[in-house]
Amino acid sequence: MIEIKLIKNKELVRTKWLELLKQSEFSSPFQTPEFYDLFNSVVDYSAEVFAIEEKDEYKSLVVVTVQKEKGIKGFFSLRGIVYGGPIIRSSENKYLELLLKGVKTHYKRKLIYLEIRNNFDYNPFLQIFENLGWNYNPHLNVQLDLRNKDFDSILLGMKYNRRREIKLSLKEGVIARPAKNEQEVKSLYKILNEMYLERVKLPLSPLSFFINLYKSDIGKVFVVLHNDKIIGGSFCIFYKNMTINTLYYTGLRGYHKKIFPTHIAISGVIEFAIEHNLKLVDFMGAGKPNINYGVRDYKLQFGGDLVEYGRFNIIFKPLLYKLGVLGLKLLSKIK
Numbered sequence: 393m394i395e396i397k398l399i400k401n402k403e404l405v406r407t408k409w410l411e412l413l414k415q416s417e418f419s420s421p422f423q424t425p426e427f428y429d430l431f432n433s434v435v436d437y438s439a440e441v442f443a444i445e446e447k448d449e450y451k452s453l454v455v456v457t458v459q460k461e462k463g464i465k466g467f468f469s470l471r472g473i474v475y476g477g478p479i480i481r482s483s484e485n486k487y488l489e490l491l492l493k494g495v496k497t498h499y500k501r502k503l504i505y506l507e508i509r510n511n512f513d514y515n516p517f518l519q520i521f522e523n524l525g526w527n528y529n530p531h532l533n534v535q536l537d538l539r540n541k542d543f544d545s546i547l548l549g550m551k552y553n554r555r556r557e558i559k560l561s562l563k564e565g566v567i568a569r570p571a572k573n574e575q576e577v578k579s580l581y582k583i584l585n586e587m588y589l590e591r592v593k594l595p596l597s598p599l600s601f602f603i604n605l606y607k608s609d610i611g612k613v614f615v616v617l618h619n620d621k622i623i624g625g626s627f628c629i630f631y632k633n634m635t636i637n638t639l640y641y642t643g644l645r646g647y648h649k650k651i652f653p654t655h656i657a658i659s660g661v662i663e664f665a666i667e668h669n670l671k672l673v674d675f676m677g678a679g680k681p682n683i684n685y686g687v688r689d690y691k692l693q694f695g696g697d698l699v700e701y702g703r704f705n706i707i708f709k710p711l712l713y714k715l716g717v718l719g720l721k722l723l724s725k726i727k
Contacts (some may be wrong), residue, residue: 568660
């Protein structure tokens with residue numbers, strides 16, 4: 393009888409992992425060995441990888457990340473997140489079911505809940521998720537398809553004002569390029585951190601995460617410069633033959649009436665992706681349907697498509713989950 397088994401972490405052979413990534417239409421940078429290594433390189437961050445193996449090959453796989461927050465907030469928000477979604481082959485449903493069962497068993501006493509943030513359409517597998525206790529929550533995303541396109545055609549597909557503002561910025565001598573050293577990464581992080589403190593009012597990953605992202609094979613940091621001064625940029629994750637995902641982007645506000653640093657940060661990402669034959673730019677979330685969201689409107693102005701692949705979650709500790717949701721609402725009101 394052929395054995396089908398769940399394996400995890402150091403039990404995985406990376407050549408087999410990479411082979412599955414090549415074969416699956418659900419492959420993303422977030423499910424690569426490099427992302428697994430990155431997340432395990434930062435203090436208070438961790439990642440585990442699980443795979444279903446049969447006949448000496450991997451049939452399904454998922455990387456689960458956990459970020460430990462300090463204090464009472466950490467106690468009420470201990471969660472696992474799967475970015476992108478599990479790696480599966482579209483015709484092999486039973487392996488997805490075995491994978492989800494294994495992950496559920498592993499985390500049900502360790503976490504309050506698990507969430508999968510889909511970058512693909514998992515609707516054909518909805519019944520499998522629901523049968524195992526997962527809830528589907530509608531959530532939007534913006535994806536810009538780059539296949540068979542050059543930068544000029546992408547520019548023409550943008551909203552008029554966005555296109556005009558990018559051209560104005562470039563005319564003033566603004567450029568976007570990959571960061572050359574850690575000091576440039578630190579300068580960009582400072583701008584991003586100030587934006588999160590003053591406007592976003594959400595916690596931001598520590599500087600060490602961004603430095604390690606810059607050093608990793610899948611991380612890409614772009615800086616926007618004007619007269620050799622860093623005025624914006626973006627932090628991204630990418631993988632060859634796949635996508636580039638914008639984790640964060642930022643720019644100095646009110647810097648110059650004809651310069652729009654954040655626009656150039658994103659256009660620099662697009663140019664890089666086209667040059668490296670990546671499939672698309674994934675803008676990593678656009679809020680919930682039927683709820684106004686300014687960030688969604690901004691992202692759509694770059695010519696991408698609005699998609700609704702949603703999110704799955706499974707709650708292991710309902711009381712702590714409800715208390716955590718209530719606590720976060722109170723904290724947001726205090727801020």
